Amino acid sequence: MIRDITLGQYFPGKSVIHSLDARTKIIGTLLYIVELFVVNNFYGFLIAALALAVVIAMSKVPVSFIFRGLTAIFVIIIFTFLINMLMVDGRVLVKFWIFTITYEGLRRAFFMAVRLILLIIGSSLLTLCTKPIELTDGLEKLLKPLSKIGVPSHEIALMMTIALRFIPTLMEETDKIIKAQQARGADFESGNIISRAKSLIPILVPLFISSFRIAQELALAMEARCYNGGGGRTRLNEIHFSSRDIVAAVVMVLFLGVIIASRFI
Numbered sequence: 001m002i003r004d005i006t007l008g009q010y011f012p013g014k015s016v017i018h019s020l021d022a023r024t025k026i027i028g029t030l031l032y033i034v035e036l037f038v039v040n041n042f043y044g045f046l047i048a049a050l051a052l053a054v055v056i057a058m059s060k061v062p063v064s065f066i067f068r069g070l071t072a073i074f075v076i077i078i079f080t081f082l083i084n085m086l087m088v089d090g091r092v093l094v095k096f097w098i099f100t101i102t103y104e105g106l107r108r109a110f111f112m113a114v115r116l117i118l119l120i121i122g123s124s125l126l127t128l129c130t131k132p133i134e135l136t137d138g139l140e141k142l143l144k145p146l147s148k149i150g151v152p153s154h155e156i157a158l159m160m161t162i163a164l165r166f167i168p169t170l171m172e173e174t175d176k177i178i179k180a181q182q183a184r185g186a187d188f189e190s191g192n193i194i195s196r197a198k199s200l201i202p203i204l205v206p207l208f209i210s211s212f213r214i215a216q217e218l219a220l221a222m223e224a225r226c227y228n229g230g231g232g233r234t235r236l237n238e239i240h241f242s243s244r245d246i247v248a249a250v251v252m253v254l255f256l257g258v259i260i261a262s263r264f265i
């Protein structure tokens with residue numbers, strides 16, 4: 001399950017989505033997330049899902065690889081669905097013991113589950129189709145206007161990119177630790193909740209130690225390359241907008257208009 005996490009990973013490719021400017025993809029992802037919370041009916045979610053399917057097809061990232069990332073959050077999706085289904089008042093459909101399923105609760109549960117799935121897939125596409133260095137440059141460019149009021153745009157962009165980049169690394173490290181503990185006879189499946197929680201201690205301690213080791217190695221590598229922040233820093237490949245980004249911006253604006261219009265269907 002840990003290896004199924006795709007957030008933070010980069011999938012090499014030469015598709016139209018890969019060739020877009022990082023800033024276009026960042027803004028597009030943020031707009032898509034906002035649009036998912038604007039949608040309030042079936043038609044809106046259908047349009048959002050179809051638009052995401054088109055982007056996935058254009059990115060040429062294997063669908064199986066993208067949907068593999070949902071395996072890690074399957075429990076969260078089910079928990080969210082059940083909570084919304086059982087905790088919302090309205091027209092009663094089914095009632096058993098202390099639980100009551102209403103039409104409004106079932107509708108909200110379905111929409112929340114779909115919204116969460118589309119949000120995870122849409123966010124994963126950003127990192128799958130954008131190199132870490134391009135993501136850093138794009139974030140820094142977008143945050144650069146804030147540097148005039150003292151906001152360290154370069155450092156913030158660097159921290160966010162490092163955090164995303166090391167999610168897969170830490171997951172792989174966790175997987176190695178779990179396999180090493182299981183080879184020594186550790187059991188993480190049997191017992192009650194308290195027993196399972198206690199069994200996580202042999203995983204968390206070496207994971208924290210490994211995290212500090214990775215952070216120290218990264219800091220030493222940056223110092224060895226004379227890294228001193230964003231001041232006066234140059235780049236080998238400067239990012240710039242192209243005609244494709246203009247077309248993508250027009251499509252995003254039109255899509256936003258369609259999503260807003262879908263609220264009134």
